[in-house]
Amino acid sequence: MINRDLITRNINSRNTSNTYLPHPAVITEVITENSQIKTFVLEFTDKTLNTNFSYESGQFVMLSVPHHGEAPISISSTPTRPGNIHLSVRIAGRLTTALHKMEPGMTLGIRGPYGRPFPVHIMEGRDLLFVAGGIGLAPLRSVINYCLDRTGRYGTMTILYGSRLPSDIAFRQDLDIWSTLPGITCLTTVDTPEPGWTGHVGVVTTLWDHIQISPSDCTALVCGPPMMIKFVLRDLAGMSFSPDFVITTMERHMKCGVGLCGHCYMGGKLVCTDGPVFSMAELKDMDIEELR
Numbered sequence: 001m002i003n004r005d006l007i008t009r010n011i012n013s014r015n016t017s018n019t020y021l022p023h024p025a026v027i028t029e030v031i032t033e034n035s036q037i038k039t040f041v042l043e044f045t046d047k048t049l050n051t052n053f054s055y056e057s058g059q060f061v062m063l064s065v066p067h068h069g070e071a072p073i074s075i076s077s078t079p080t081r082p083g084n085i086h087l088s089v090r091i092a093g094r095l096t097t098a099l100h101k102m103e104p105g106m107t108l109g110i111r112g113p114y115g116r117p118f119p120v121h122i123m124e125g126r127d128l129l130f131v132a133g134g135i136g137l138a139p140l141r142s143v144i145n146y147c148l149d150r151t152g153r154y155g156t157m158t159i160l161y162g163s164r165l166p167s168d169i170a171f172r173q174d175l176d177i178w179s180t181l182p183g184i185t186c187l188t189t190v191d192t193p194e195p196g197w198t199g200h201v202g203v204v205t206t207l208w209d210h211i212q213i214s215p216s217d218c219t220a221l222v223c224g225p226p227m228m229i230k231f232v233l234r235d236l237a238g239m240s241f242s243p244d245f246v247i248t249t250m251e252r253h254m255k256c257g258v259g260l261c262g263h264c265y266m267g268g269k270l271v272c273t274d275g276p277v278f279s280m281a282e283l284k285d286m287d288i289e290e291l292r
């Protein structure tokens, strides 16, 4: 049952005059990450927005594709590198299939940014563990590059990335760069190897044996399919990570993106305004079905 107070709270706190107005943005580059994922580099038609569009890692936008409606998409670029924004999108259905057919020079609509970002302030001074599966690396790419650009504020960084097949590995350019940087451990694994693959094989949790982390000094950020999140959170709890320092993102169907329609209701919260970033401590209280 949706808590109507949540929606009333958002109606009362919001000036709704421009809430649904998308800003036109032109595709300047399309990066093919794998057969299912492309990264769209976008510049706003209103040039002032390219520097003034203020967002934080972990936030999402409502992306409108002409004739196909809107979808919530995480921003995969970092606010520390302004000038354009990156949206990394996996083909799921009608809108995302249409988007994948679009080319540089074409125009999309963007409204936002929305949602609660990653809590980069509580991560300062701590080691960081990033665990991602598939397209889940999109929001983490933003915060990983944010932390890299804030030199000296964070401890060691460990990045674990799981894909189904070697040919599914996305964000190869980023993974290659991160792998060469000092102070970073970046490991990739695949569920099923293909000919020529010499790397790790197994789900992402099989990488625990290959890394060294001190749970009491570390903040973990986890993004990926619900099944992966469930098992990673379970293992992190088993390693005695504090639930306040395990951070993940949740996805629900969205319509408004701004806390007004109730579509994204989840365990007493609205994912679009209370999330999509949640701590493990918060999720425990919300008793989410797919994480049980």
Ligand SMILES: Cc1cc2nc3c(=O)[nH]c(=O)nc-3n(C[C@H](O)[C@H](O)[C@H](O)COP(=O)(O)OP(=O)(O)OC[C@H]3O[C@@H](n4cnc5c(N)ncnc54)[C@H](O)[C@@H]3O)c2cc1C
Pocket: 060, 070, 071, 072, 073, 074, 075, 088, 089, 090, 091, 092, 093, 094, 095, 096, 097, 135, 138, 139, 250, 251, 252, 253, 254, 276
């Ligand atoms: C906060 C947030 C951030 C997101 N960030 C990204 C991102 O960075 N990159 C990306 O590729 N996708 C992201 N998504 C998912 C993306 O919004 C959906 O894949 C997209 O809306 C599908 O639209 P479609 O018309 O192509 O598919 P549809 O035809 O609408 O759906 C295809 C399939 O995907 C499922 N689906 C659609 N939307 C959602 C959703 N919101 N949550 C769970 N399942 C869904 C449907 O149930 C259906 O099975 C995000 C979702 C949320 C809520």
Ligand code: FES
Pocket: 253, 254, 255, 256, 257, 258, 259, 260, 261, 262, 263, 264, 265, 270, 271, 272, 273
């Ligand atoms: S309340 Fe409308 S999408 Fe969250």
